Amino acid sequence: MIIRRFRASNFRNIESCDIEFTEGVNLLYGRNAQGKTNAVEGIYIFSRGKSFRAREDSELVKFGTEGFRISVEYDEGIHHRTLEYALFGKERLRKKNGYKISKVTEMIGSLKCVLFYPDDLKIVKGGPEERRGFLNVAVSLINGTYLKMYSDYKKALENRNCALKFISKGFPVTKDELWSWSESMAEYASYIYLEREKYIENLSKYAGEVMLDISEGEENLSLIHECDIEVGIRERDDVRRAYLKLFTENLDREISAGVSLYGPHRDDIKIKINDKDLPIFASQGQQRSAVLSLKLAEGELIKDICGEYPVYLFDDVLSELDDKRKRYVLSGAEGKQFIITSCEAEDLLGYTDNEIDVSGGKYVSAHR
Numbered sequence: 341m342i343i344r345r346f347r348a349s350n351f352r353n354i355e356s357c358d359i360e361f362t363e364g365v366n367l368l369y370g371r372n373a374q375g376k377t378n379a380v381e382g383i384y385i386f387s388r389g390k391s392f393r394a395r396e397d398s399e400l401v402k403f404g405t406e407g408f409r410i411s412v413e414y415d416e417g418i419h420h421r422t423l424e425y426a427l428f429g430k431e432r433l434r435k436k437n438g439y440k441i442s443k444v445t446e447m448i449g450s451l452k453c454v455l456f457y458p459d460d461l462k463i464v465k466g467g468p469e470e471r472r473g474f475l476n477v478a479v480s481l482i483n484g485t486y487l488k489m490y491s492d493y494k495k496a497l498e499n500r501n502c503a504l505k506f507i508s509k510g511f512p513v514t515k516d517e518l519w520s521w522s523e524s525m526a527e528y529a530s531y532i533y534l535e536r537e538k539y540i541e542n543l544s545k546y547a548g549e550v551m552l553d554i555s556e557g558e559e560n561l562s563l564i565h566e567c568d569i570e571v572g573i574r575e576r577d578d579v580r581r582a583y584l585k586l587f588t589e590n591l592d593r594e595i596s597a598g599v600s601l602y603g604p605h606r607d608d609i610k611i612k613i614n615d616k617d618l619p620i621f622a623s624q625g626q627q628r629s630a631v632l633s634l635k636l637a638e639g640e641l642i643k644d645i646c647g648e649y650p651v652y653l654f655d656d657v658l659s660e661l662d663d664k665r666k667r668y669v670l671s672g673a674e675g676k677q678f679i680i681t682s683c684e685a686e687d688l689l690g691y692t693d694n695e696i697d698v699s700g701g702k703y704v705s706a707h708r
């Protein structure tokens with residue numbers, strides 16, 4: 341996918357902009373606080389349906405104005421597509437290819453973007469919930485059913501937790517009621533487990549190749565799915581049975597804890613470099629390279645499933661890589677589109693296809 345144009349009015353510090361993008365490497369450069377990330381944020385909203393840093397969309401409205409409007413034009417194969425989103429007070433207007441849509445979910449999944457921004461370093465440095473979050477967003481982008489299954493799983497989990505809490509406090513909840521929630525949880529969990537197994541296995545393969553290339557053959561990255569049941573089960577029925585067995589065998593512990601102690605909501609991904617756990621010893625550059633490898637691998641999986649590369653949004657993340665690693669990343673943009681932000685543009689300028697000077701919410705492009 342190639343984004344051709346991003347337009348915004350009264351969005352963050354942008355009064356009005358009309359930015360054109362090209363294939364290859366697009367560099368948004370400028371001093372701090374000028375609007376580089378704001379443009380990336382606006383584009384990403386179309387991919388995921390929400391901002392990666394605002395809690396509420398009302399935060400995105402330019403101070404002192406009534407509402408914002410953003411739109412993106414992109415090519416998907418030979419098709420030219422458009423998406424628009426406007427917010428005025430409580431009124432939201434969303435359009436897809438010129439037609440009004442009522443739900444944000446109708447927008448998600450059309451424009452596929454892989455984002456890498458500084459907070460993503462938490463995927464290697466943070467707790468399991470960060471890696472689960474990454475996994476959920478990545479799998480959802482290529483599999484709409486996964487998103488639905490995960491949200492149904494969370495509902496069943498909430499209900500089961502409620503039942504466990506009631507039992508632990510001596511309220512009359514029948515074991516049948518609890519069993520029906522256990523069955524629902526096991527049902528959704530079996531789907532989630534199999535999708536995660538498949539995804540992590542493929543991601544590990546691609547990310548391993550990228551990491552090996554970035555490090556010139558020195559660093560071997562691998563990913564391991566960590567969950568409460570054995571990994572490597574292939575049949576959905578077997579997975580379901582394994583979860584039910586776990587729930588049954590540990591029921592007393594769960595009742596005294598008043599909460600579900602097992603299931604995909606506790607999964608993790610172990611990230612290893614040369615067979616050692618990554619977060620424990622890795623340097624800054626290695627951590628960054630590992631996340632970059634995951635993100636580039638995520639793009640390869642999107643290409644495998646959807647037939648086209650996503651747009652890669654790299655917000656301020658190449659700066660800590662050494663020149664060789666930087667060059668490796670930029671040379672991989674052929675046949676793809678990278679939109680990169682940086683305040684230290686000098687060392688990137690020679691490798692770009694389109695440079696955009698960002699200053700005070702204004703974007704001035706110089707095509708090469």
Ligand code: ATP
Nearest residue numbers: 352353372373374375376377378399400401402403
């Ligand atoms: P850095 O290099 O530090 O990452 P940046 O160019 O990416 O900088 P942005 O995050 O895009 O900067 O933000 C630019 C400016 O937008 C900031 O000064 C911020 O205060 C401003 N800003 C954020 N939200 C709004 C808003 N709702 N209305 C007006 N200005 C805003």
Ligand code: MG
Nearest residue numbers: 376377656681
């Ligand atoms: Mg920024």
